[in-house]
Amino acid sequence: MLSAFTPVIGREVLTAARRPSDALGGLLFFIVVASLFPLAVGPDPALLLSIGPGVVWVAALLAVVISLHRVFQPDLEDGSLEQMLLSPSALGVIVSAKVVAHWLLGCLPLVAVAPLLALQYGLGPESLLALLASLLLGTPTLALLGAFGAALTLGLRGHALLALIVLPLCVPVLIFGSSAVSAAGQGLPVGPQLSLLGACLSLSVFLCPWATGAALRLAVE
Amino acid sequence: METLRSSHSATNPRGGRGARRWRQLASPPVFHGVAGQLVPWFAGLAAVFASAGLVFAFGIAPTDHQQGEVYRILFIHVPAAWMSMFLYLVAALHAALGLVFNSRLSPLMARAVAPTGALFTVIALWTGAVWGKPTWGTWWVWDARLTSELILLFLYLGYLGLVNATDDPRRADRGGAILLLAGAINIPVIYFSVQWWNTLHQGASIRLTAEPTIALPMLAGLLLMTVACWAYSVAVALARVRCLIAERERMEGRA
Numbered sequence: 001m002l003s004a005f006t007p008v009i010g011r012e013v014l015t016a017a018r019r020p021s022d023a024l025g026g027l028l029f030f031i032v033v034a035s036l037f038p039l040a041v042g043p044d045p046a047l048l049l050s051i052g053p054g055v056v057w058v059a060a061l062l063a064v065v066i067s068l069h070r071v072f073q074p075d076l077e078d079g080s081l082e083q084m085l086l087s088p089s090a091l092g093v094i095v096s097a098k099v100v101a102h103w104l105l106g107c108l109p110l111v112a113v114a115p116l117l118a119l120q121y122g123l124g125p126e127s128l129l130a131l132l133a134s135l136l137l138g139t140p141t142l143a144l145l146g147a148f149g150a151a152l153t154l155g156l157r158g159h160a161l162l163a164l165i166v167l168p169l170c171v172p173v174l175i176f177g178s179s180a181v182s183a184a185g186q187g188l189p190v191g192p193q194l195s196l197l198g199a200c201l202s203l204s205v206f207l208c209p210w211a212t213g214a215a216l217r218l219a220v221e
Numbered sequence: 222m223e224t225l226r227s228s229h230s231a232t233n234p235r236g237g238r239g240a241r242r243w244r245q246l247a248s249p250p251v252f253h254g255v256a257g258q259l260v261p262w263f264a265g266l267a268a269v270f271a272s273a274g275l276v277f278a279f280g281i282a283p284t285d286h287q288q289g290e291v292y293r294i295l296f297i298h299v300p301a302a303w304m305s306m307f308l309y310l311v312a313a314l315h316a317a318l319g320l321v322f323n324s325r326l327s328p329l330m331a332r333a334v335a336p337t338g339a340l341f342t343v344i345a346l347w348t349g350a351v352w353g354k355p356t357w358g359t360w361w362v363w364d365a366r367l368t369s370e371l372i373l374l375f376l377y378l379g380y381l382g383l384v385n386a387t388d389d390p391r392r393a394d395r396g397g398a399i400l401l402l403a404g405a406i407n408i409p410v411i412y413f414s415v416q417w418w419n420t421l422h423q424g425a426s427i428r429l430t431a432e433p434t435i436a437l438p439m440l441a442g443l444l445l446m447t448v449a450c451w452a453y454s455v456a457v458a459l460a461r462v463r464c465l466i467a468e469r470e471r472m473e474g475r476a
Binding site: 215 | 372378386387392
């Protein structure tokens with residue numbers, strides 16, 4: 001049953017390695033968006049310190065969303081999605097592997113770069129740690145919800161619809177993630193927020209692969 | 222339609238008469254007829270209760286000693302806010318029924334209810350803003366209640382966008398149902414989560430009825446308006462589902 005897990009991830013990584021510009025697009029978008037805010041709201045350090053956690057989190061969310069349409073679209077176009085649906089492996093396993101690959105390629109680089117951006121906003125060491133922890137816990141949920149939205153809108157017209165569907169579902173993650181960083185900056189405990197992020201992740205791990213699989217079957221039928 | 226109804230009951234010997242009649246309602250052609258008979262009744266009910274409610278709202282209910290006349294927007298604002306959340310749950314319930322029992326009517330009902338829910342969400346947000354300007358001094362505050370209502374509007378719009386962008390009716394029905402259910406899980410999460418967010422704007426006057434009790438005529442007006450909004454929603458949803466049934470029949474006839 002689980003034998004499909006690693007090959008799917010391997011295939012995704014190989015595809016991304018051959019076309020690195022696709023995989024790096026989200027990362028560059030993340031950096032550019034986060035760098036635009038100081039230009040727009042002004043370089044006042046106190047202001048930047050207060051909006052920093054939210055800006056980094058929103059930028060990460062947008063960066064995840066803009067690359068979502070590529071999760072299943074190439075597979076639909078070259079027919080490999082139908083092969084996945086026909087394969088003896090459970091669809092949930094394949095979907096989970098796709099999401100893990102998407103997280104490794106699209107989200108992990110964001111987590112790696114986020115401390116640099118946070119330094120630009122003047123966040124302290126506690127905030128940096130909280131940011132890393134919240135992104136590590138939160139971005140897998142975003143990837144799971146995003147894959148669900150991508151499967152629902154697969155082959156439909158308009159990418160704006162994908163964002164409209166995914167962004168409201170991501171609101172809790174955004175709230176808990178940015179408030180964890182803010183709380184750390186004020187010297188408050190971040191345990192509650194991180195626990196809630198973990199709860200969101202557990203719920204998504206449990207439900208999203210199933211829902212995504214159902215949506216994929218509908219898309220291919 | 223009569224022939225369809227009798228043949229249906231002939232093939233279904235189980236259950237009593239009442240149970241059989243309820244199950245027949247799940248058949249779109251039967252429901253089309255029943256809904257057609259019900260629409261004028263609920264529309265009339267809505268008109269009667271709205272008139273009575275408005276008499277209470279503008280005639281009988283006393284002026285609030287803190288807010289003056291402005292508070293009277295509550296008579297549309299509160300029912301609209303209630304309906305916006307209730308109708309989402311109704312739509313999600315129909316979506317779940319459609320997924321579980323694969324009934325043909327349920328996704329159409331979900332689709333018929335959702336625009337009314339979105340409309341009430343807009344009304345609640347808009348009247349809230351109009352109310353907020355004179356009482357709070359601002360059109361918008363990012364507090365828990367307002368933000369969760371805004372997210373609810375986005376959920377409605379996402380569902381309507383998805384259903385309308387999908388040409389294949391089966392995919393639209395089931396995909397929309399899955400999305401509605403996902404959003405339903407999100408509603409309580411959103412509602413509670415915002416308590417952690419932006420604590421500065423918390424507290425005080427989310428609820429303007431936070432006075433220990435409200436005067437009896439106010440309560441009567443509020444309840445009458447709520448029943449009116451409820452009857453209006455039923456009438457509009459039934460009228461809309463009749464259109465959807467006819468549209469679906471035509472589509473299947475062509476296919």
